[in-house]
Amino acid sequence: MQTSTNTILGACQQAIRYLNDQSLLLGVGNTSRWMVEGSPPSADASALFLPELVGYFPMRRQSVIYPHPNGNFELSSGERYFEVDSDDPYELAQVGGFRVLIEGVILHEQLRSINAYRSVGVFTGCRIADGLDSYDLIETRRVTGAVLDHLIHLERPFVRAPGVEHVIQVVKTFYRS
Numbered sequence: 001m002q003t004s005t006n007t008i009l010g011a012c013q014q015a016i017r018y019l020n021d022q023s024l025l026l027g028v029g030n031t032s033r034w035m036v037e038g039s040p041p042s043a044d045a046s047a048l049f050l051p052e053l054v055g056y057f058p059m060r061r062q063s064v065i066y067p068h069p070n071g072n073f074e075l076s077s078g079e080r081y082f083e084v085d086s087d088d089p090y091e092l093a094q095v096g097g098f099r100v101l102i103e104g105v106i107l108h109e110q111l112r113s114i115n116a117y118r119s120v121g122v123f124t125g126c127r128i129a130d131g132l133d134s135y136d137l138i139e140t141r142r143v144t145g146a147v148l149d150h151l152i153h154l155e156r157p158f159v160r161a162p163g164v165e166h167v168i169q170v171v172k173t174f175y176r177s
Contacts, residue, residue, distance in 0.1 A: 006175060008093045008096070008098060008175055009089050009090065009093045011098035011174040011175030012064075012089040012090075012092035012093045012097055012098050012174070012175075013089045014098070014174040015064050015092065015097060015098050015099065015100050015172075015174045016064070016087050016089060016092070018100050018172060018174070019062055019063065019064055019087075019100050020087075021124060023124055023125050023126045023127070023145075024059055024062070024102065024122060024123065024124055024126070024149075025056040025057065025058060025059070025122075025123045025126045025128075025138065025143065025146065026056065026057045026058075026059065026102075026104040026106075026120060026121070026122060026123070026168055027050050027053055027054075027055070027056045027057075027120070027121040027122075027123050027146070027148075028050075028053075028054050028055065028057070028106065028111070028117045028119070028120055028121075029050040029051055029052040029053040029054055029117060029118075029119050029120075029121070030050070030051050030052050030117055030118035030119035030153070031052050031054065031114050031115075031116065031117055031118070032052060032118075033118075033157075034118060037156075037157070038155065038156055039155075040118060040119075040153035040154065040155060041153060042153075043151045043152060043153050044151070047148060047151050048148065049148055050119055050121040050148060050151065051119065053121075053140055054111060054113075054114055054117065054140075055111065055137040055138060055139055055140055056123065056126065056137070056138040056140065056143050056146070057104050057105075057106055057110070057136075057137060057138065058104070058138070059102055059103065059104050060103050060104050060105050061101065061102075061103040062100060062101065062102055062103075063083045063084070063100070063101050064083070064084045064086070064092060064097045064099065064100055064101075065081040065082065065083055065084065065097070065099050065100070065101045065171070066081060066082055066084060066095045066096045066097050066099060067079060067080065067081055067096075067099075068080060068081065068082050075101075075169050075171070076167065076169055077169075081099075081101070082095075083101075084097040098173065098174045098175040099171050099172065099173050099174070100171070100172045100174075101169065101170075101171055102122055102169070102170045102171075102172060103167065103168065103169050103170075104167075104168045105165050105166070105167050105168070106165065106166045106168065107165050108160050108161060108162050108163065108164055108165070109162075110136050110137040111137060111160065114160070115159065115160060116157035116158060116159045116160060117154075117157065117158055118153060118154050118157045118158075119151065119152065119153050119154065120151075120152045120154070120168050120170075121148050121149075121150065121151050121152070122148075122149045122150035122170055122172070123143075123146040123147060123148055123149060124146075124147050124149045125145045125146060125147045126143050126144075126145060126146045127143070127144050127145045128142055128143055129141075129142045129143075129144070130142065149172075150170055150172065152168075152170065
């Protein structure tokens with residue numbers, strides 16, 4: 001009988017590749033109400049697309065992180081992390097640097113046409129026609145090659161209001177023991 005496992009070193013290398021992926025974009029969608037508002041369906045691992053995709057946004061921050069009770073920043077979930085400034089998988093493996101923080105910000109002014117959205121996706125493989133010129137909304141027609149990599153259903157819809165920004169934070173983990 002053979003056994004196999006993913007190594008922490010390999011997971012750190014994957015995190016580095018993901019960190020350096022310049023084709024990542026955030027997407028927002030699901031503007032329609034859930035069947036029971038406040039009780040979203042489970043995010044489906046076999047999902048191929050983000051329903052009712054409204055548009056894409058570039059990342060504001062991508063960094064390799066590891067959890068630590070005295071970390072230098074706190075996620076919206078309350079967990080504390082340190083950022084790791086290294087692209088050496090051996091250094092990252094020593095601290096458990098096999099997680100990548102992906103963060104984006106959506107401003108009310110960027111999506112005036114919709115009132116609320118209920119899902120967020122992280123997309124990879126994105127090619128933007130005419131290039132990226134700002135951190136504004138990127139219309140869906142300008143993006144090709146997008147592959148849904150991570151899907152989040154929000155428990156409550158994010159209701160948009162003037163002057164309010166929605167900070168979206170996703171921690172992508174490349175190793176599970």
